[in-house]
Amino acid sequence: MSRFQALRWLSRFVPSRITVTWRERVRAGLGALAGIAVTGFVAHRLPGASSAPFLIAPMGASAVLLFGVPSSPLAQPWSIIGGNLVSATVGVAAATWIADPVTAAAVAVGVAICAMFTLRCAHPPSGAVALTAVLGGPAVHALGYRFVLAPVALQSFLLLGSALVWHAVSGHRYPHAARAPKAASAKNASSADGAPTQAGFSRADLEAVLRDRDELLDIDTDDLETILRDAEIRAYARGFGELTCADVMSGDVVSITPATTVEQARALLRRHDVKALPVVDAQRHVKGIVTRADLADQGAHRHPLRAALHALLPTLRPHAGGVKVSLLMTTQVRTVEAATPVVELVRIFAGRGHHHVPVIDRERRLAGIVTQADLISGLYQRARPPQRASA
Structure with missing residues (x-):
């Protein structure tokens, strides 16, 4: 092996850079401190605690996962509970049936790993639980299969409960959802x-x-x-630099008020050949949006109230100037500020099924609207190579 190959091999031992912030590191450390303290305190004071270890070492390893790496599949509730219980059971069985402690320990860990993979509850500290059942000494051996319930199940649930409370209080997602x-x-x-x-x-x-x-x-x-x-x-x-929503939006947006009637809104859609109308108040703050689908019969299926209103439109049209768009408009409107990077528009259009996004200024007043066509046109103009000036 050359010196270069040796150095390259040794470089694999250099740890990767940790990207989590110091706030997250402190949060994890304080959570583990609280979790282990609560688990040990409660387990030590329960009736009959003197006959079992009030805190087994694998709980420390579980705390690293539950508080330090809560997004890991190995740190989820079923992983710690299922993994620890399965491994404890396997460990006690190995210690009971196999006299040689080394053989029993090897069998316990190997079978526990296979069982955890089969039951989808892989949890690395559970390997230490299996070893503890075999090598924990006379006090652990005297418990027999009671070791599975106390201390393993008891401490696993206490630590998990502490993690659930800690993550909820600290605003962290746990159990983890992608x-x-x-x-x-x-x-x-x-x-x-x-x-x-x-x-x-x-x-x-x-x-x-x-x-x-x-x-x-x-x-x-x-x-x-x-x-x-x-x-x-x-x-x-x-690749698109500082392109913003203001660069691609249509500034001459046609808007209506909540008092606009359905017939008036339809007329505006036809006259200006647009597919959506932002609904604004007197200060031009966006209160909703109506589309052609909202005002057409085929859009009524989206909500029972809309279906009923569409059924009543022929009856209501002669009275009170017709139905107001405030009854049919979508009130949960996704808006963007004019200075928002275009990439955010890409995410909105691609990820949430939007076709029209109102653009607001710093005072949150309507400044324009961006359609998918506007976005594509803006991206194309930016991506198109500059034309050479003719000689």
């Missing part, structure tokens, strides 16, 4: 149907690659997909 991909489309938000993502791969492609690797990665597949897709969007945004 974040919705920012660039997921309405049709392939989870890519579960195999549709290609923005980056050109589908969920089926990702799962096939993971199967080919044939090893457990300490990251949820949904999280991995989200990270890859968001990284692709970030790289895509970098």
Whole structure:
């Protein structure tokens, strides 16, 4: 082996850079402190606690996962409870049936790993639980299968309960649920149907690659997909520099008020050949939006109230000037500020099924509107190479 190869091999031992902030590190440390303190305090004072270890060492390893790496699939509630209980049971059985402690320990850990993978509750500290059942000494051996209930099950539930409370109080997601991909489309938000993502791969492609690797990665597949897709969007945004919503929006937006009637709104849609009308108040603050689908019979199926209103429109039209758009408009409107980078529009249009996004100024007044056509045109103009001046 050459010196270069030796240095390259040794470089693999250098730890990767940790990207979490110091706030997150302190939060994890304080959470583990509180979790272990609560677990030990309660377990030590329960009736009959003197006959069992009030705090077993594997709980410290579990605390690292539950408080330090709560997004890991190995740190989820079923992982700690199922993994610890299965491993404790296997460990006690190995200690009971196999006289040689070394053989019993090896069998306990090996079988526990296979059982955890089978039951989908892999939890690394559970391997130490199996070893504790075999090598814990006379006090542990005297408990027999009671070791599974106390201390293992008891302390596992106490530590898990502490983690649930701590993460809820500190505003951290636990149990972990994958974040919705920012660039997921309405049709392939989870890519579960195999549709290609923005980056050109589908969920089926990702799962096939993971199967080919044939090893457990300490990251949820949904999280991995989200990270890859968001990284692709970030790289895509970098190519368009400082392009903002103000650069691509239509400034001469046609708007209406909540008092506008359905017939008036329809007339405006036809006259200006647009597909949506923002609804604003006297200060031009956006209160809603109506589209052609909202005002057409085929849009009534979206909500029972709309279906009833559409059925009554012929009857109500002659009275009180007709039905107001305030009864049919969508009030949960996604808006963007004029200075918002265009990449945010890409995420909105691609990920949430929007077709028209009102643009507001610093006073939150309507300044324009962006359609999918506006966005595509703006991106095309920015991406198109400059034309050479004719001689």
